[in-house]
Amino acid sequence: MSLLTVGSVAFDAIETPFGKTDKIIGGAATYISLASSYFVKDGKLVAVVGGDFPKSDIKLLENHGVNTEGLQIKENEKSFFWSGKYHNDMNSRDTLVTELNVLEYFDPIVPESYQGVEFLMLGNLAPTVQRTVIERLEKRPKLIVLDTMNFWMDIMLEELLKTLKLVDVLSINDEEARQLSGEYSLVKAAKKIMEMGPKTLIIKKGEHGALLFQNDNVFFAPALPLEEVFDPTGAGDSFAGGFIGYLAKTNDVSFNSMKKAIIYGSAMASFTVEKFGTERLVNLDKDDLEIRFQRFIDLVQLEAKI
Amino acid sequence: MSLLTVGSVAFDAIETPFGKTDKIIGGAATYISLASSYFVKDGKLVAVVGGDFPKSDIKLLENHGVNTEGLQIKENEKSFFWSGKYHNDMNSRDTLVTELNVLEYFDPIVPESYQGVEFLMLGNLAPTVQRTVIERLEKRPKLIVLDTMNFWMDIMLEELLKTLKLVDVLSINDEEARQLSGEYSLVKAAKKIMEMGPKTLIIKKGEHGALLFQNDNVFFAPALPLEEVFDPTGAGDSFAGGFIGYLAKTNDVSFNSMKKAIIYGSAMASFTVEKFGTERLVNLDKDDLEIRFQRFIDLVQLEAKI
Secondary structure (H helix, E strand, O other), rough: OEEEEEOOOOEEEEOOOOOOOOEEEOOOOHHHHHOOOOOOEEEEEEEEEEEEOOOHHHHHHHHEEEEEEEEEEEEEOOOOEEEEEEOOOOOOEEEEEOOOOOOOOOOOOOOHHHOOOOEEEEEEOOOHHHHHHHHHHHHHOEEEEEEHHHHHHHHHHHHHHHHHHOOOOEEEEEEHHHHHEEEOOOOOOHHHHHOOOOOEEEEHHHHHEEEEEEEOOOEEOOOOOOOOOOOOOOOHHHHHHHHHHHHHOOOOOHHHHHHHHHHHHHHHHHHHHHOOOOOOOOHHOOHHHHHHHHHHHHHHOOOOOO | OOOEEEEEOOOEEEEOEEOOOEEEEOOHHHHHHHHHHOOOOOOOEEEEEEOOOOOOHHHHHHHEEEEEEEEEEEOOOOEEEEEEEEEEOOOOEEEEEEOOOHHOOOOOOOOOOHHHOOOOOOOOOOOHHHHHHHHHHOOOOOOEEEEOHHHHHOHHHHHHHHOOOOOOOOEEHHHHOOOOOOHOHHHEEEEEEEEEOOEEEEEHHHHHHHEEEEOOEEEOOOOOOOOOOOOOOOHHHHHHHHHHHHHHHHHHOOHHHHHHHHHHHHHHHHOOOHHHHHHHHHOOOOEEEEEEHHHHHOOOOOOOOO
């Protein structure tokens, strides 16, 4: 089934205890598009970059089968730029630089050829922009998934709440779920948030896995215990890409299908953190993915395989 | 199979955001004995209390089938007393009072009738005392499980390392695993710790579940997402009691059996935190336990039950 991803395509400069990068390709929509490309081809992209964005990076997306017709290039402007430094425990980071640049007045134009898309992934962006995309689709997609972060809860909560009413699945981390709901218990938080619009809630807990809530159902996807986390940048977006990619591929949005989807999402995130930026994510093959998926299954399997 | 538990039997005074208790029965061996009593009868206990310890509390243990022949009563001394206050997030606490009292010079006498015991659970205590019990058993038990905490790593590391060489399974939390190994990655930490003696390592992550390591095998038991954690006191000890109780009941110490055992341990911990102290743990029936065990299985099950 067809998939449209909206989000940032950007430059990141990353520093971890293991090293640092110059400006490399980053952004929520980049990670989502790359991760979902292992499930669906011709994934559609709505995003904006500046004239400084290398054609080779756009080519990278296209080589993964991403449809870049909706990628606006503002020749006289600069691309969104984020720079961050991870602490030794890799669980927290300081943002060093955020330059909105082209994102400041981003008008998300949906190409005519994108109309009729069945799956919509709204990567982290201003909730007003996310809502605009929903409004510009003539036919409501079968499934709308939204990812956001505490930043928008801090400065644009009302707009976020309006947008939440329009989506099917919300993906946030545990601290964000607590902030959005005002509840410390994630079970209570989930109940409150599912009354805000999304019928399904994913709570990402980083190295502690992810929870999937829908009605009274709950499913837990573990995280793989890793020897080393090299660079966590893009993990949450890769997770989202694997999640919606699997759903779009199977065209099955049942709770059972979503369980598998969050394991594929977790698998994608586990690859991303193994190297800097998108380096690992662009070099996967189908076998890697299936082997990794099976490791997640085995991790919680009571009976040993024969 | 026969089980011997060594550890503190004590008074706790607990304060949580939900209320506070006077001195109530607590201590590692109390929780372990109660939790394991749902799996094995005539669980043997080596511990010490003072003359101030209520006979009714000893009776409580006996009513759960605990063999208290090895429970020393020092009539002219006072019982070990711990008092703590949990913070609002329930994940951290301040110790308000620690009175060692009878534990200060605890000589763990093993009654003759306890000799030949097949499973030994060394609850959190001075590693010197834990080792003394191992040395006093004429025949080495089939399985020795040791629980300890950061306190002993801080003040008695050399003694702890000596004791670790003698045990099969070590149970500690994630921060303790990091402290003991000097590694942040739990995978790396596990490798180092398994070279210190124990061939099997359990890393407890509280609300984030527990990991079981043995050779190159790893298994993850999730924690149940709970609406409310009322009082975390004794959760780790209840976990240990469920773990060794299941192993002693089945007399199967294979890795596959240990997987089930840590889920039973997690189930026991999930009951304990629902009420103050031992209140919930003393009032379980077999059905409660099996239903709870199944909830843990379902939580990570890909295929829905029919």
